[in-house]
Amino acid sequence: MKKLFSLFLFCSLLLVACNDDSETSGSNDKGEITVWAHPYTDNQEKEGEMWKELIASYEETSGVKVNFEQIPWANRDQKILTALAANNGPDVFYAIPDQMPQYAEAGMLVDLSPYLEDNDMDDFVESSLIPTKWKGKMYGVPILQSVETFMYNVDVVKAIGEDPSKLPTTWEEFEKWAAKAKEKGYYASSFQGGGSMNGTLYPYLWQAGGEILTEDNKVLINNENGVEAFEFINKIYNNGYIPKDSITALDHDALWDSGKLLSIQGAGKSVSRMLEKETFDFVIAPPLKNKKQATYGTTGMFVVPVNSDNKDAAAEFIKVITNAENQRKFNRETQFIPTRESAKDIYDDQKYLAQLASYTQFTQSGVIHPEGRNIMPLIQAELQTMLEGKKTPKEAADAAAKAIEEKLK
Template identity: 65%
Template sequence: MMKKNSILILLIILGTLLAACNSDDEATATDGEVSGEITVWVHPYTSDAEAESAMWDEIVASYEEKFDATVTIETIPWGNRDQKILTALAANNGPDVFYAIPDQMPQYADEGMLLELDPYLEDNNMDDFVDSALVSTKWQGKSYGLPILQEAYTLFYNVDVIKAIGKDPENLPSTWSEFEEWAKAAKEEGYYAYSYQGGGSMNGTLYPFLWQAGGKVITQDDEVMINNAEGVEAFKFINKMYEKGWIPEDSITAMNHDAIWNAGEMLAVQGSGISLTNLQESGLNFVIAPPLKNKEQATYGTTGMFVVPSNTDNPNAAAEFVKTVTNAENQRKFNTVTQYIPTRKSAKDIFDDQKYLKQLAQYTQYALPGVIHPQGRNIMPMIQAEVQTMMEGKKTPQEAADAAAEAIKGEIDK
């Protein structure tokens, strides 16, 4: 993985170059022709390269049938993608369209690296997109991408454990207080209630509880909110789960609790569409519940999007490709192959005959993509360290939240 400073240096260099290039000639949408050639960088989204290649052929054909333009699809590996993209754009030989994830977009947009798409979207039926899918495409009120896929993480419950603790698998917990009742019952019967993977991403640990409590980490205007009353409530809830023994002893640093779940010793784990294969292979009988709610009903789910660099030589053709690849027809093609959830409401019918994915597709409306801020990736380890210190008993929830807030302020003030 690249060091943070390397990414920052590349961002600064590229931002300066792009500012110089665009200062006298802002790229704007026009009614001009869509022609020429564009290059699109994608990633391997599955292990089936042949199926993906056929998928891209169909998507490109749908674009080239409509426009007098030629598209070249290039697949680049996930590893070191930041460095490859930034280096190519800085040398002005990068793609005209590329795939981005939520913690990349605000970094790039903040440095002036991305083309604003709003002027191109008047005819794009934006109301068909799930509202939560558009959160990660916007920075400072402007749209810099269009989403093609989403996930929605929620709780998967072991039916045998539910019955063993005297609860009803047809009436699953929907609130924190209801979950606490189930957690107490699980503990009394010798089960863990939940898998808290404290060594993993904040997106799967603190953040969902913080959002459910009605809190935020930081706003796009740099207001740090992690230590307000709502944020502290989330810290307290996690600390309570650990102190009560509702989560395993190694939860401070654990990356997974697969062995405990597979042994039938855990009530619930967090999962998504990409977890289904492993969960089904475990042989356990499970049911899926909607995301929990405290003040808000919320969960984590990444969003994948396509964006256009601001130094593209063909902004019209690039913007139209982004619109084409994310239309309902092509989202059906893409997500049928990749098994992610479409971000267009009208494309979700691809999962109508798949019990679990159809259910999970209903929950993307509650799925937030993480912290949309240029420092979103960098502040995660700081927050994680404070949550871990709290769980070790060295700080109170308020002290841990305050320390996290100070660390975040220090990072954004650099």
């Protein structure tokens, strides 16, 4: 039933798109646009003031009124699709990398490339632009990034006889530290096997020089590089370097807080949490490297649906909201990383966030493909089966590839 509902919505939107004037000029300017975004912090009062300031910076220069609505993260896809199919959706909405390709492939989004010729795109971090593109067209402009990498407990680093100023940078170095940690009664790191693949398999697979799925539907997860990533994870689990519950765990915060972990995979929110708790000193390491230095980091962008009544004004709003000054305001409040290099100076006086901001060049935002979200549980099931000892790394990688191919059919 869900598939039929989705198909109905997509077909409705395609009909709207075919009858819509998608040129960058001649749109029906009603003097107002509707913008949808999500809550990004726990302090909604301060976040509301931030949005008033950001919107005012656009309204004052454009003369266009902005109707802003905050929508919850839960059921966001259904709300957006239903509204757009009924032709009463927003002119601008926030999207993440596993949404954008689905919408773009269905013909739901405006190609923003023609609007951005004067937008100093060279100022954007290159890695932030990759998840905004699908089949040669740019459908979104990014406003935020994050970086996930290892954070080390300084006390544990010293306890295993290592130097906190010389953290592991390669798989080989990490394994040496992991073996020492185990000898001293610590786990080397966290592994949330019950969570997103973005925080478990994918970073290791990218570091091995691999890919999961290409834009033209080529499945690569079980090539030599992909199998190497499965093997590495299998080894650190079987050696006891990560907790026994790593197969299904959703977090290892309790182990980290109690000083049982040498390291944990974290991002900007992890830094804020640690600074609030003041439990112990920690240091941040650069993303690991095997054949390639890489890690996961999300990207958030604003997009324009094809049935917007005011595409010119909508595109201009996105340009204004993602300019350097507004990115400073937005990311200072939300504690994400600006996607413009020139706006990263907001963290010059915050050593941890400044360090994370310097690693955005190494981030990848998951599998940029319309099926990116849907193939994740298929891969996760095979990874978990491997960790349970029921399949070899090669068998698990091959089974994951077969499941992806079946899904694509």
